[in-house]
Amino acid sequence: MDFIQVPSSYIFYLAAAITFVFLRDRTLRSVLLICVPIIALIQVWNLEIGNHHQVDFFNLQLELMRVDKLSKVFGLIFCLAAFLGNLYAWHVKDVVQQIATLVYTGSAIGAVFAGDLVSLFFYWEGTAIASVFLIWARRTEASYHTGMRYLLIQISSGVILLAGLAVQFHTTGSIAFEKMELSSLSSFLIFISFGIKCAFPLLHNWLQDSYPAATVTGTVILSSFTTKLAIYALARSFAGTEILIYIGAIMTLFPIFFAEIENDLRRVLAYSLNNQLGFMVVGIGVGTELALNGTASHAFAHILYKSLLFMSVGAVLFRTGTSKASELGGLYKTMPLSALCCLIGAASISAFPLFSGFVTKSLIMDATATEHYPVIWCVLVFASAGVLSHSGIKIPYFTFFAHDSGLRPKEAPINMLIAMFITSFLCVFLGVFPDTLYNILPYEVNYKPYTISHVISQLQLLCFALLAFTVIMKLGFHPPEIRAINLDSDWVYRKYLPSIMLRIINRLGSVNESTRSGLENKISSGEQILLNIFGPTANFARVFTNGVMILWIAVIFTGALAIVLF
Amino acid sequence: MNDNNKKLKETTNPVGSILFGWLDHRHSTRIIIGTLSVSCFVLLLVDFVYHRHGHFMIEEVPGFFALYGFLMFSLIILGATTLRYFVKRREDYYGTKAVDSDMTENKK
Known part of the structure; x- marks a missing residue:
């Protein structure tokens, strides 16, 4: 074969x-x-x-x-x-x-x-x-x-x-x-x-x-x-299924807020992943050739920059034993190469021009605009600012910069660094030479990501969002990184349903208990009655004399004769 | 410079000094904020010089993306802070059944 x-x-x-x-x-x-x-x-x-x-x-x-x-x-x-x-x-x-x-x-x-x-x-x-x-x-x-x-x-x-x-x-x-x-x-x-x-x-x-x-x-x-x-x-299977547009739009929105207040940076990235999937799902829902190209290319670029971000945070976890933002900060001093790769990943996911996210996400955004979904388009632009907030800023800033945690770990091992360098290179390469990726997409691509309008609008969006971050940090309004968790919908099956089950089990237990004790009482009183009748001290256990026995036989015999004869 | 600072300086990676050494400069924060502000100002000016084309009318309004970016980012922070008020719980809320309170060094 x-x-x-x-x-x-x-x-x-x-x-x-x-x-x-x-x-x-x-x-x-x-x-x-x-x-x-x-x-x-x-x-x-x-x-x-x-x-x-x-x-x-x-x-x-x-x-x-x-x-x-x-x-x-x-x-x-x-x-x-x-x-x-x-x-x-x-x-x-x-x-x-x-x-x-x-x-x-x-x-x-x-x-x-x-x-x-x-x-x-x-x-x-x-x-x-x-x-x-x-x-x-x-x-x-x-x-x-x-x-x-x-x-x-x-x-x-x-x-x-x-x-x-x-x-x-x-x-x-x-x-x-x-x-x-x-x-x-x-x-x-x-x-x-x-x-x-x-x-x-x-x-x-x-x-x-x-x-x-x-x-x-x-x-x-x-x-x-x-x-x-x-x-x-x-x-x-479901390209062009309209409900996917709305499902995808919701997926781009809600993880932003959770990611912003999450302390575990790998969970921040998981929320961010969820948000990025939303963009792809919107593309599938729109279902045109442009949109499906957008989904396929965004999945391609996303796998690379998301891996890169997980790699850089993983390197920090590997060296320090923690991936919690509240415990980290200032690691650029001893892990500069990991920090650099993390910044490249952050720029790619935030869709800065010359990085991979820019040339792929814009296909989906453009498809929603071309197919006249203004609200969805606004949601996706909003979500783009959200991506910058949690993946573009939060991940690199609170891991490698921000306040000095005092941690001085060694740089990541060489194999991790090589993997991160290659991934970083690919993120930049795809951003600079998008046609390399466009040529392998499912449909022919007639799209130019680097137009003046597109570059300027994207830079305005991102730079002013960064400015907002700076102002918010200066004013002290940014939610602090604290050791806590946040409830999400999994609370239903991790806490609520088990507590309901526990209550049902307890209730069944007490019903079982009371039924058992009631039955036991009934059985023991029945036993007592039987004992009173047939027990060792009861009348039935009394010893009868021969005379009494003969008398009773005579009575029964007389009765029987009376029935037979009359 | 006290001993502690000296020790921190010594442990800094040489590559780190080249790439990010400038961050240790006294005025680095001011430089970053200044550069960002100037970039934002220039980008905003471009809108009044160059007529941007877009699919929707609103995209062609000068400063739309700038304002949208700034406001939406602020909205995200406000929304997230409000959300935290409702959903924040202790780290060991799920006990031993979640990794949040699992302090084992994960180096495998």
């Missing part, structure tokens, strides 16, 4: 099996983890458009390599992200994390190339099961519980997908993973399943709960795949 036709996921699974069985040497494992994404990247780059690999499965034909321009662009960025993440994690000795990373990455890439819902389901659950080990690898009680919550929600998403698939197969006889209308039960179930993984509002909290709980390197890996896989799945 031609190498090019082998499903890319198999390469990762094979590497995971080799790592598990043969590789006892840490360096060899790290080398393998870096080589595998490069091999997969070369393979995906050279893939031709078409369906390459079919498998028969219980009378169903599964398409494992459906290659088109949409799946290819996601496949490429997934391979690139896996390479950068594994380079960043070069120092990791934990074989569990390494195998989990390979299986997780392989499943995500497999899902991107899945041409039917059955294989999508297997890969979908594969990402869920493999990725939870990156959370459990922290090996604390808290990470165990967080991992269980994460797994429960991810598996639920898969089960709902399976239900949707079953209904679709039952009604249409098809398992095709294609564009669908949100009008049938099956499409609704599939939509919800994708929505859970995409962190739709109120279904989002698994993201902010679990990503800060993973290991330093695990979070970098996690941030790249799960949610972007959901974006891909939505773009594939």
Whole structure:
């Protein structure tokens, strides 16, 4: 079989099996983890458009390599992200994390190339099961519980997908993973399943709960795949579904406020990720070629700059043992290169001209304007200012600058620095040469990001937002970084529902108790009655004399005779 | 310069001095704020010189993006501060079932 036709996921699974069985040497494992994404990247780059690999499965034909321009662009960025993440994690000795990373990455890439819902389901659950080990690898009680919550929600998403698939197969006889209308039960179930993984509002909290709980390197890996896989799945199936525009707009809005007051910087980034997903979901909802190009390119750029931000905060966590803004500050003195990379990531996510976010986000913004969604456009501009506030300013400022925390950690390890440099380079490269990215997008791009109007308006927005930050800091109105947490919708299933359950259990317990004691009382009084009648001191236990017995027999005999004779 | 400051100075990374050493200058904050203010002023002036094109009428109003950026950022801070009033809880609110109060050094 031609190498090019082998499903890319198999390469990762094979590497995971080799790592598990043969590789006892840490360096060899790290080398393998870096080589595998490069091999997969070369393979995906050279893939031709078409369906390459079919498998028969219980009378169903599964398409494992459906290659088109949409799946290819996601496949490429997934391979690139896996390479950068594994380079960043070069120092990791934990074989569990390494195998989990390979299986997780392989499943995500497999899902991107899945041409039917059955294989999508297997890969979908594969990402869920493999990725939870990156959370459990922290090996604390808290990470165990967080991992269980994460797994429960991810598996639920898969089960709902399976239900949707079953209904679709039952009604249409098809398992095709294609564009669908949100009008049938099956499409609704599939939509919800994708929505859970995409962190739709109120279904989002698994993201902010679990990503800060993973290991330093695990979070970098996690941030790249799960949610972007959901974006891909939505773009594939529900492009042009109008409700997505409004869902996406809400997604860009609410995380801004939570991110602003969050103390754990990795959770700030998780909220920020949620906000960025909102932009992509809006693009899918608009559904035009420009908008879908915007979504695909924004996902591409986003994976890079979000990884970069997670890497720089992860490096700080690795060196200082904390990622809490209240404990950090002034680290530019001893971690200047990490600070520089963090600033590049911050500029990219904030969409400063010459950085990657600028050339990708503007496609989506332009699509909403072209399709006449003025309110949505205003929301997205507002959200752009919000991105600057929490990711552009808060992350670098409170980690590396602001007040001096007195911490003087060493610079990040060399492997982390190299990974951050390459990612930073890509963020700037895409910003300066957007056509490189535009050329691999699903549709032809006729868009010029660098017009005077666009550059000036974006610079005005960002610079005046920065000015507002300066004024607010000077006046002392900025919410201080304090050691606290903030309740979000996960409070419902983490506190409220358990407390209700506890109350129900307590109530049932007391009902059980009172019923039992009532029954016991009844039984013991019944026993007493029986004892009174048949007990050792009762009349029935009395010893009868022979005379009395004969007398009673005579009475019974006389009675019987009387009945017979008369 | 007391001993503590001396020690801090010594531990500064040489690359750090090159990249960000200027931040230790006495007037660095003033320089940053000054540069930002001048940039903002120039950017605002451009709007009165160059006629910007956009999809919506409002985009062509001079100073729209500047005002929108400034006001919206302030609104975000105001909104976030208000939100904190309602949702802030102690770090150990979720006890041992969340990583927030988990102080284990996460170096794996």
